[in-house]
Structure formats: C-alpha cells, structure tokens
Amino acid sequence: MTGSNYKYPGFISYSHRDRKVAEWLHRALENYRVPKRLVGSAGQFGPVPARLYPIFRDREELSAGALAEQLRLAIAQSRCYILICSPHAATSRWVNEEVEHFLSVRDPASLLCLIVDGEPNATAKGHPERECFPPALRNATVNGLPLEPMAAQLDDDADGRDNARLKIIAGLLGVGFDELKRRDLIARNRRLAVLTGLSLGVAAVTVALAIFAVLAQREAEHSRQQGEELIGFMLGDLRGKLEPLGKLDILDAVGDRATAYFAGLDRGSDPGPRALAARAKALRQIGEVRFAQGRPADAVETLSAALKLQRDLVAAAPDDNALLFELGQTEFWVGYAGWRAGQFDQAETNFLAYQAISQKLVSRDPANLSWQIEVAYALNNLAILAFERHRYTEALPLFEQVVAKARGLVDDAALASEATKLLGALSWQGSTLLRLGRNAEALAKLQEHADLLRARVQAQPDDQWQRYALAFSLSTLGYSALDTGDTAIALSAGTEGAALAKQMVSADPSNYDYRQTLLMHSQILAGAEFQANRMEAAASENAESLRLLNDLLAHDGTNRETRRRYMTAAQLAYEMAWLRHDVAQARSVVDEALGFVGKVLPDAKPDRVDYAQAHLYALELAVYEDHDEVAAQVHREAARNALTDADESQADDAHASARLRALLGLMSGADHIPAAAQPNTKAPWTYSVQRFVERHCGKPNALLNKQLCSQYPPDAQHPRLSKTRDDR
Template sequence: MAELAHLPRISRTAPSRARRAPPHQRYMAFLSYSHDDEKEAAWLHESLEEFRVPKRLVGQLTDTGPVPKRLSPIFRDRHELAAAADLGEEIEEAMAASRFLIVLCSPTASQSHWINEEIKCFKRLHREDRVLAVILDGEPCASDIRGREHEECFPPALRFHCDRKGRLTTQRAEPLAADLRDSGDGRHMGLLKTAAGLLGVGLDDLAQREAHRRQRRMTIITAASVAGMLFTSGLAYTAIQARDEARDQRREADGLIGFMLGDLRTRLEPVGRLDVLDAVGAKALAYYENQNKSDLSDDALAQRSKALTLMGEIAASRGDLDGALRRYREALAGTAEALRRFPDDPQKMFDHAQSVYWVGSIAMAKGATDEAGVRFREYRRLAQRMVAADPNNPKWQLELVYASSNLGIVEQEQRRYREAAETFQASVAATERLVAREPANMEYHKLLSEALAYLSDAQGSAGQLLPAIAQRQRQLQHLAPYLAREHSDADLRQKAMIANMALSRLLFERGETKQSLTMAAAATDLGRELVALDPNNADWMGRTANTEVNRATLLLRAGHTAEGAASIARGCGLADRLVARNPDMASWRSTASQCLALRAELAAANSDGEQARALARQQFGSLGGVGTTAKDPFELALAHKLLGDIAWRTGDRAGAIADWKASLAAWPAKVPETPRLMAQRAEMLRGTGAREEARKITSKLESLGYRRSISNVAKI
C-alpha cells in the first residue's frame, strides 16, 4: 500500500542540514496521515486553513508564541511536495519549517512505517509537546489490551517518548488527542481542540467564540424574523433554525464541560494542582448556575453533578469538610433525580453511587462510622444492581470492589478485624482479576495497592503479624516500578509514604529495629516532597503529619531522642496548623492528641518532669476527663496510662501505680484488642503486680511473632 510520507534516507539529511541555515518556520503545522485517511485529511486541512482566530486573541503571548491571525499554511505532504531528487530531505526540511505536527490516527496509520518515522523525525527536530494527535478511528493504546491489538490507532512513536536522537524509549507518553469520532468529541469540537492546541490557548476561549458567533447570528435571524413577520412560513422556518442553533450551542457547551471535567482533570490530578482544578470546577458550575435547572437535559444534570463532586473533592482535600458535604449532598440530589427518571439505567446507578460514596466519606472523616456504614451499604446495593444489569462490564465490577473495600474499612473501624481481613482478602482477589484482564490499566494497579494496604492493616490488627508484613512488602514491590519513573504520580507517592510507615511499625514490633527506622525515614522523606509540591493540600499535610509523628514514636522507643525531637517538631507543627484550620477532622485531632503524649514523653526523657506531667495532664484534659464519651473506647484508658508512664519515668512509683490501676479500671472489657493494646495492658498489669496475668499476654504476643511493644514505657 502506498503511503503519503516517505523518509527513505533520513540519516543522509543530517550533513546537508549542517551545511545550510535552518529553514524559517513558514508552516503552522505538518499534516501526517495514511493514504486511506486522505478524505479526512483534506477536510481537516481545509478547515484549519479557513479557521478564523478571534480578534481578541490575536497577538496574545502564549507558550507557543504570539497568537497568529490565521492557522495557515498547513503543510500536507502529498499535496505540497514537488518532484525532488531527495524526497526524504524535502520532507524533513518541511518538518523543520513547521511549528507543529498533526498526526491523523487510525488503525491504518498506526501500522504505517513512514508515519512513525515522521513522528520520530519531528520529535528529534522539535519539542515533543508540539505533536498533536487527531483520532479518526480505532482506540488509543488498544495494543496494551489482549485481543484488541488490531484496534490500535496510535503509532509507536506517539505512544512512547523519544530520546534526542529520535530513537524510541520505553517511557510511555500520554498524548492529549482530539477525537473526531461521533462517540468522541465529534468533528466540530475536535476541530476546536486541534485549533486550540495550535494557537496555545484554552479550548473554552474558542468555544466562547463559537457561542458569540452563534449568538450574533441568532440576533440577526430574530431581527429579520420580526421585520418579515408577515411572511408566516419564513417566520416558522427561522424559529426552527433558531431552536436548532440553541440546541447545537448547548451541545457544544456541554462538550466543553465534559472536556474540563474529563481530559483536563485527568491531566492535572496526578501533579496535585488543586488551584487549577478549583478554577475548572468553578467555571463548570458557573455555566450551569446561569441556567434554569428545570430546563437542563439529563446529560446536563449529570455534568452538573460531576462539577459539584469535583468542587467537593477539592474542598475536602483542603480540609473544608462542611463545604465538601454541602456540594456532595447537592450532587446527591441531582443523581437521585436522574435515577428516578431512569431507574433501570446502570449509568444512572453508577452516577448516584458516586454521590452516595462521597457523602459517606465525609461521615467517615468526621468519625461517624455508623452513618458511613449506612451510606456504604447503599453504595454496595447500587453496585450489585449494576453488575446484575451487565455482568461483563468491568467498570461495574470495579464499583463492587470499591464498595466492598469501603465496608471493610467500616468493619475495621468497628474493630471487627477478622471480618475486615476476609472482606479485604476478597477485594484483593477481585482486583487481581481486573489487573490480569487489563495489565496496562493504571487505575486497577492503584486499586490493588490500596487493597493490599487495607488487608495488611486488618491482619495486623487481628494479630496476624507475618501476613501483615508480607502484604505491605508486596504493596511496595508493586509500587516500585511506577515510583522509579522520572515524573511519578503524586497519588502513588502518597501511597508509598503510608506503606513505608506502616511496614516500619510492623517491623519494629517484630524486633527488626534498624530496618524499621530506615523505612520510617523513607516515609517521611516522601511526605516532605508531597507537602513541598502543594503546600495547600490539607490531605497530604495530614498524612505527612501522622507519618512524622509515627516515626517520632519509633525513634523515642529506640532511644534516639534528638532525632525523635526533630520529627515531633515537624509532624506536630503540621498537625497544629491543620487542627486550627478545621477541628472537626477526626484524624487531625487524633494526631494532635498523640503529639501531646509524645511531647510529654520527650520532656520526661530530657529530665523535665514538671513539663512532662503538665503535658500528660493536658492530653488527659483534652479528652474531657472522667466520664467523657470518646470515639475510641480505649482513649480515656490510654490517657490514664500516659499519666502513669510519665509518673514512672519521673520517679513517682506510687503515682504511676495509681494511674495504671485507674487505666485498667477504665479498660473496655468486651471490646476487641489489637496486639499493641494487649502489650500496653500487659505492661500495666506487670507494673501493678499482676505479673502472671501479664506473662500470659506476653506469651501470646510472642507466639504471634511480636518481640517488642510500641508503648510509652520501655520496660517495667
């Protein structure tokens, strides 16, 4: 099959370029396409060269230079090439003279050797971000899916980065493509996306131009209709045309919102740019706020709910739980109405399930576990209905995995540890099946990492120390290839931070102190990187604070007082700032309370008994004292224990025994204990003289593999 792009002797052109001055960039773009796609290439070529750039944009400075008046000329290889003696040299010179490369992507194009060579050549001559993909047919990256390789529409040089010599590397590229298919952007929106890429402006800038153009046209039509109102037939025709214009305008605006909440969000989330996402969500909501909600179509209602959910996620990430809940509930009302209209539509079930989950997530963050359980059970019912409606849809199966994991978290919070471990084991197995089906799906890999983390936590709480260690080690091995990339996903770095810290604590209890402290240091390093990346991300700050505080605990227990003090200062400084921002966040309050205990212990280690006792009493008082109703049933008993530990360290033996007895009296008798709680109770029993009872607990812990305790008293 004859191809339109021929580079038979690219290597010969290098010496000739060295003898000549580089050509002036006289082309806006070089259009690369397969012979089978010539009809679409001709349409796109003509449409781009006739495209009118809005006057208000002309001359504005962008990353690609000043915005030009026109997008012409576009170099179309077969159309423009003369009968040159060296065809490859002429193509390369045309590329050097072009600001952008536009690749028309289809299964035929993906198999074209010459199109692939053109992409590599252009990347060698210019920046990779000057390559624009336009999808005509097929599926991007289908070659990664077993059995669908024939649908691939991206040539290899588009799917992978190239080095400076134009050679393909193994590093994956993720080109942002315009999609001319009816199932994608459609011809018109695809043309706008391509033009926006060439001009270096936002898609909404061009969409606004289209909206203004149509508005002017409608004004003219309306005026003509009034002037010719005697011509009834003409008036009716104009009204129909105006209706169609309005419908087209809404469709295009909805397409813009879909792009903002879809492709653009996918690009911005991994780098943690909450400020940009906030602006995206605000613009989306502003569009819908200017319209009558009762007039919104079903699709528009769904888009509005997505915009509200995005704004809720951003608010939650910044610690504004009430603001997040307000938006989530408004989205919930919209998705509930959509499901009422179409009760058997799995997509409407899916949309409503997302709203249900987010409302439940806020309840979980505020410590309202029972309310979260109600929401998550509703979420699972919706997921089960989706799977029943279409059992072969992997998206619905994924939702069922999410729902099961959420219920496992509730079981963990309710101290039903063995049940939680079984639930998470099932989630791991289900997620492994999804990964095996689509090994290139990054979302599945992230989900598997989370499932392994949850399983490890549940096993650790249930006393299964070695399996818990094995799951965390497996999680870190799973994350390692992705973290090794030059620009790794920030979300994966957060998961690695948590995994390193959790494994550090497990290894410490196993008695492997040196390796434990090494893992803890790696965890806090990742946390500091995340906070530096986006200082406004309260979620990252909270998790980093907790990581620093946990590392400080291990350092103090291991006798590294100076390092522990530095880690306390960093972690507790972050925790104090977060609690001041929003005291309703249960996890932040817990970290701040832990900080008081650590500061008391640090003061005792530095022989400042008075300060240690004052901090311990402050920590006890923060819980409300005797008779308080705490979320954690062990919270008050552990506060009593802290007072006793400080008394022991400062030489007050009688006071220590009294406080420990008070702690044992307040110890919940029928609430399941984790091994860490068992170890702390054993210490107090030994300290108050009940050594035989303490020995039984210690023997049980040793049989489970526990060698030491993470507690406030090293030895009594």
C-alpha cells in the same frame, strides 16, 4: 507611602469559615463606583479615586510560596486593613497572626472592622463563645488605652448590609460616612431617573423582543448545558491530568465559582435531565476535590446536593446505566465522608448502596470490566469497615477476595491503573494479619505492596498519585514495623516515605492528604529513634510532627485521624520527659493535652479514649508528684467515665483501651496487670504500662506492691530510666 502610592486600597483578612462574606465584600468594594462629585475631592488619604481596585483578599490572591513573606508585603502595600470579625475569626490562629503583624507595622487608624457575628470583647463580659475580636486586637492599646477600631455591623438590627458596605467604603476613601451616603443616594436617584426614561423606550420594543423569546430561551438552555459540561470537563478530565502532577490547587477557584454558579440557577425553571445530570456529576467532582484539599464540610455540602439530585434522576429513568453509575460514585463518596468522620453506620448504608448499584450494573452487562472493578471497590469498602470495627476474621477473607480480583485485572493495560489502586487491599490485608498476631505474614504483605508501588513510581516518575500511594503504603509499613519492634524496617520506611511526602507537599502545598502523609512519616521516624534509644533525634522528630499537627489542626480540627496522631505525639513527649525525669516538661505536655481534649468531648469513640489518656497523665502527676488527692480524684473520675463510655469495638486500638484501664487500676490500688494490657512490643505507644510500673516501683508507695514490681525489671533498652530510679 502616601495614599496614592499604595498598590491596594484595602487588604481583607478573614477566617476560612467566613469565606462567603469575604467574597461578597470583595466584589462589593471592587465594583463600587464612587459618586462623580466626590471623585478628585480632598480625602484623608489624598484625592478621592473613582474606583477601589484592586482589593487584596489573602486566601485568593496568594500563590504557593512563602506565605508569611507574601502577607507581610501585601499588608505593607495596602492603604487600609479590613478585618472580618466573627467567633470563627476570633479563634483563628492565622487571622490573629495577621492582625498582630499589621498592628506592629502600621497605624491602627487604618484598621476597619466588619462584624458579621458575635460581639467585640465578649470574653471580658464572660461570654467567650460570642467573642468576635482575635486576641491581638482585644489586647491592643493606643496611648495606654484599649484600641477602638472603626466597626460596621452586618446585622440588619445594626447597620445592615448596605450601610455596613458604605461604612467600609468611606473608611477606604478617607471621607465621612454621612457625606458618602448622601452623595451615593443622589447618584442612585439620578441613575433611577435615567432608567425611568429609558424604560419608556424599552417598552416600545418589548413586543418585538417577545417574538424572539422562545428562540432565545432555547439558545440559553443550550449555552447553559455547554457551560455545565465544560465545568464537568474541568473537574473531570482536566483534574485527571492535574492530579498526577500534584496541582489540584489550580481547580480551587473552579470549584468555588461552579458552586456559586449552580446555587444561582433555575429560579423555578426546568433545565432538563441532561443538564441536571451534568450538574450532579460536577457537584460530586467538586466534593472529591474538596476532600483532597482538607475541606470536609464543603465536600459534604456539595456531595449531599449531588446525591439528592442523582437519586431523583435515577428514579425518573431507572434503566439509564450512565445515571445509575454516577449515583453509585456519589453513594461511595458520601459513605467515604462518613467513614472519615468515624460514623461507621452511615458509611455502611452508603457503601451497601454503592455495592448494590455496582452489582446491578454487572448483571446488566457482565462483560464490562470497568463495572467489575466497581464491584471490587465496593467489596474493599466493606472490608475496611469490618477492619475499623475490629472484626478482623470477617475482614481478612474480604481483602483476600479483592486482591485476587485485582491480580486478575492488573495485566489489562486499560485497567492497570485501577487494578493497582485495588491492590491497596494488600496493605489492608497486612494490617489485618498484624491484628490477628501473624506478624511475619503481615510485614511480608506490607512489603509486597510497597515494592509493587515502588516499581510503578520508577516506571512513571512524574505521576504524583503513584508517589502518594507509595508514601501512604510506606506509612502503614512503618507503623506496623514499630508495633512489631522491627526498628530497622521502621527507619527505612519512614526515611523513604518522608522524602516522597516532602516532594509532594512542595509540589502542592494545599493538598491536605499530602501533609497528613508527611506527618505520619515524621511520627514513624520519632518512634523508631525512640526504639533505637536515640533520644535527641526522637525529640527532634517528635517536635517536627507536633509542628505539622498544629498546622493540620488549624486547617481542620475535626479530622479524626489527625486528632489521634496528636495524642500519639503527646504520649511520646510525655514518656521522654519521664525518662529524663523532667517533671516540668511532663506537666507542660499534660496541660497541652488536657487543653486539646477539653475543647470538646465528641461522640466519636476514639476521642473518648484520647480524653481518658490525657486525664491519666494528669492523674499520674497528681498522685506521684503533687500528692494532691483532690486533683487526683477529679482526673480519676474523668478517665473512668470516658473509658466506661468508650466502646472498645469502635476504638482504633482495643489494646490501647485495655492498657488505659490497667493504668487507671494501678493508680487506684490494683495489684496486677490484666493480660490484655500487657505490652507486646517496644513501640512507644504500646509500652506505657511497663514504663509506668518502672517509674514508680522505686518509690515507697502503697499503690504498687513488690510482687508487681518484680515482674518488671529495669528496661535495658533505656538505661537512663533504671539509673535514676533509686534517686527518684
């Protein structure tokens, strides 16, 4: 293509965390007016245009579809490639892939870099945390020499924002920076001269305009209030219509623009309580949408702003039930954010505040069934917290109360939908019974909940929320069936749930929760195929779950549930490698697991259990394959320290922590397995102690005595293990 034949003057590539800079640059480029004396002159790419429009910004321009195909086409149709460089971009898989593709098909001379943080090639200088170039750019060469792209720096100590903007514009126009800056300055001075002349005329009418100032201010306040109520409608009523269709991605731009709109308002003015209430509600609704899209940091930011605003409003008008209700909703969502991040103490504080508000509303109007629903929701939240803390005897009666309240409301047509959501407590009730060892009752409750939702889906086949609720319920049933050794139920739940999840992801690819649900069912199917001794099918499903996991982790690497599921997939891959006696594959799994948990050791207790698990894999290889006592001691200490720090009451599965302690003991000379670590099912993630003993009893090793080995005969379910034991 020639310079004039490109569809886009530029393509902006950036990490999601640099979105605000990308939005600023996008506006700055498209709104820039080229100085008249430069327009039409000869530039590097042909005649200089009057405008740089349109600029392609990948996260905004792309629609739901084949991402890679659209990106390749957009890059091919762009004259220049603009890379926003930062430590976030340097570690972004997606940015690196875009740069890699660009360099493979285009002239590197058309690459323009805007450095917003960090420094180029800092990795080579021993400061990888400061690196701002992605690997594809750091490794690129031209004629055997390292590529040195044109780079502008946003920092005031370097180019500064204005000069950095002009450098990028000069690169897009194909003209020299100094020439553009000189022409731009001349054009600005001319505009200033014109404005100075006009200001004299403006002064003449200022007095007349002042007469209408008060009326204009009132009209502006009225318009602003209408605008904020419209935003509330789009994020509330319109969201209610889009959510069943699985089309929340339509509201993405609404949330971003509304957030920017609110940030720029009220420079010292008082908009009034009604406008502030509308704004607070809109901010809370933006937070809800952000959670559904897997953007927890953005969600927490807007929810915190809403909470502060609503607390102030309620303090000023404590008898206003509508304001009190909205405050309760935001207290819940802030608590939900804490629960989702594993910060249970924070979650409890907000959930108790939500419960107190709901009870206060009911005391003011006992006949209001909607507020009774809120009391039930509050009770359900506290029951879930008790479950997460492994206080199962405390959680069970709370869930039973929620189910009883929901059954009493489900026949009310106006409340049927909310009552159905509350009946999700049936699923939690089943999970609690499972932890208490009442397996038959547990599966019955889980089946009952899935049957109830299946009937709702059949009655409302186009309601995407009902599909999601059923798919999630089936995931709980599937995991529970695996844990109790019921392979048939696990396969059935996994197959049905995966089909539902694929439909949901196809309808709304941006919905993080839908993609999480598809991942869960992929793992359920992998575990069920493993239990059924169909190893090829298990390996295929586990590989698919790892692919889904990598996509989710690239989007949000902080999500606690996603991190735990990564280790579930790693454990299954590790066990299958040992069954095949494929030590090289087992080592590959261990290296990846160590890399995953080694990036950061968070305070969240479940992550410490995962950290210990990865080091125990490495310890097994060091002791039984490499006979490397130095490496063994390193991994033994890492696992011991992590398990010492881990609080079993906070871990997702106290049995998992007990099993890891047992494995550490067996690899350190213990001669027995504690009762708490005994596997009680054939589920791949609960069966690790028995498999470990089977793997190594056939080898001459002082760490495992004959009496211990005699307690664990070969596993008849997986004959390959017993067949190859003597050979090993």
